[in-house]
Amino acid sequence: MTHLNPPGNDDTRVIVIDDDRDAAQTLAAALTENGCQVQSAEDGLSALDLIERFQPHCVLLDIQMPGLDGLTLAHRLRERHCNDIVLVAITGGSPADKTVSATFDLVDHWFTKPIDIRKLMQLVRAG
Template identity: 30%
Template sequence: MLILTDLRKSPLRLLRFLTLYARPPLVRLGPSKRWQALEIETQPGHRVLIVDDDPDIREILVRNLEQMGCVTCEAADGLEALDQLQAFQPDVMVLDVNMPFLDGFGVLDRMRELSVGQDVRTLMLTALNERDDVQRSIAKGARDYLAKPFSAKQFALRIARLLIRSRSQLDR
């Protein structure tokens, strides 16, 4: 366990401590060394489907999304994701690529074939970080791509951007 005096001696430890345990996440404001709580503008009640075979990742994402006011649903593989797309009808889907039974690319293909979730904005969240993987995801219908490991701030900003785009389409 870190003692507060240890955190003062090492700015890097302090930063790591604050980003892990401060709620809401803290961000640095420009060249000044001031910190401010990250406020994400989202309307409460947005529905987000989280598809990842790793339960720890799902738990972290659920916690972050619930702090943003989102309603979440989880799926552990691609087949379960297709069922949840119809039952839950999310605004945004966070989709891992490497999963058992049906991978993330397969989910995007099946969504197109079955005409399911056509209005769902998809964020690909994966350890694959090659240019071809990003291009393949976008070509198959994903709207954004975030490589693991990622920060809570990056994730929150990407989700907020997808939710804003989703809401603006509904207003038209």
């Protein structure tokens, strides 16, 4: 199982990508309160540039976004970074949805909205 926190590193860098600004801010605040360095983006295209600059250990990505959706973004990140970045899908959609299901094949972990912060932090601390 791949974890968010790389071994021996206490400065876990995380990017939260969600077109729902309130959801992204809430998740970013919870991660920050738990010791992570966090940046956020509201769409997949701006996230690509942010990922190159911030070099996160983990990307939490909303699957269903307008424009560059989570599935396409996950494909691009796997092409560029292979498995060097932990990908965590976040969805309000059903696992039966083809886009959601296909995204689950590319990511290391996934959560449904609303995210259980305690479970997410267990994942972060497990590294």
